[in-house]
Amino acid sequence: MVQMNLRFTEIPELEGTTDAYAGLNWSYSRREALEHCTRRYFFQYYASALPSGDFKTKVNFLRGVKNRYLRTGEIMHLMIATHFKKLKIGRNLSEDWLMKWAKDLLAEDRKYSLHIRNGGASAHQQFPPTILDEVLNGSRDDEVLLDHAEEQMLGAIHNFFRTPAFAEFRSLGASPEARIECKLSLAGFPVPVTGKIDLAAVSGAHATIVDWKIGGSSDGGTESLQLATYGLWATTEFRTDEKNVRIVKAHLTTKEVVQFNVDLNAFVNARVRILQDLERMVILHRYGKSGVIDAFTPNPQQGVCRLCPFRGVPRREGGRLCLKPI
Numbered sequence: 001m002v003q004m005n006l007r008f009t010e011i012p013e014l015e016g017t018t019d020a021y022a023g024l025n026w027s028y029s030r031r032e033a034l035e036h037c038t039r040r041y042f043f044q045y046y047a048s049a050l051p052s053g054d055f056k057t058k059v060n061f062l063r064g065v066k067n068r069y070l071r072t073g074e075i076m077h078l079m080i081a082t083h084f085k086k087l088k089i090g091r092n093l094s095e096d097w098l099m100k101w102a103k104d105l106l107a108e109d110r111k112y113s114l115h116i117r118n119g120g121a122s123a124h125q126q127f128p129p130t131i132l133d134e135v136l137n138g139s140r141d142d143e144v145l146l147d148h149a150e151e152q153m154l155g156a157i158h159n160f161f162r163t164p165a166f167a168e169f170r171s172l173g174a175s176p177e178a179r180i181e182c183k184l185s186l187a188g189f190p191v192p193v194t195g196k197i198d199l200a201a202v203s204g205a206h207a208t209i210v211d212w213k214i215g216g217s218s219d220g221g222t223e224s225l226q227l228a229t230y231g232l233w234a235t236t237e238f239r240t241d242e243k244n245v246r247i248v249k250a251h252l253t254t255k256e257v258v259q260f261n262v263d264l265n266a267f268v269n270a271r272v273r274i275l276q277d278l279e280r281m282v283i284l285h286r287y288g289k290s291g292v293i294d295a296f297t298p299n300p301q302q303g304v305c306r307l308c309p310f311r312g313v314p315r316r317e318g319g320r321l322c323l324k325p326i
Ligand code: SF4
Pocket: 036, 037, 038, 039, 040, 298, 299, 300, 301, 304, 305, 308, 309, 310, 311, 312, 322, 323
């Protein structure tokens, strides 16, 4: 077994004959984790390789902690997906009912997070509430921040039901052949390339893919990679060409619909970028599987660390923090 104090420059050759890609997969969220901070990527994907002990326990605990943006986005997606799934079996859940459910879920999260912060025991149930980073860390203004996040989440759900710009997507999602939260898988890569699509539906010769967003449009370029993977999947899945595929991001808070230009260039670029990601991932994979945390350099950036649940992780030597507290 590789010891925790092994430096990554000293790692022995790891069974060079085995498949270097074994156990690796690519997903947009995984590549985003790697892009933001390699140390965080380690915590998120290789914590199981750490030796048993307090450090591992702490990392595993923090893997389940979510910040307000992540959690409210997750609840918003759950409400919309449940709405469509229930429609398929003849139940029409009202906007009010879903808004109340969303509110209750967040209220439970807040209560549970406070309980954990005060030293309470973890809940042993199949779907325990989520521990919210803002409450756990007793952020200044945590109540205000969470109230604001809740307001935005409820506004997004309301807009989903009421905004005329989304009427077409509500109707597509309600169609019997619509696919809700369907799994995506792309062939032609050395590892599984996977993802999840919020809504995919075919109407006539055209396929439409909708990605619900709680925030406003701020495509920094990487989201286009995610959307291009949806397009690649749709052309295969619906046996059509790129001209018949439409991919949109529906920004529920700002009520904007942003269309992604689907073309062959975007598809080629997406394939190249995934392969480039994999080149980097596979190098780290061998260290990650062996728990060699030093190969995963912390990449402290104010914006990233501020929302990272691992910012309080003590380093294994000397009890220092992953970073100075932010
Ligand atoms: S706190 Fe910052 S440096 Fe540490 S794991 Fe998180 S993002 Fe990386």
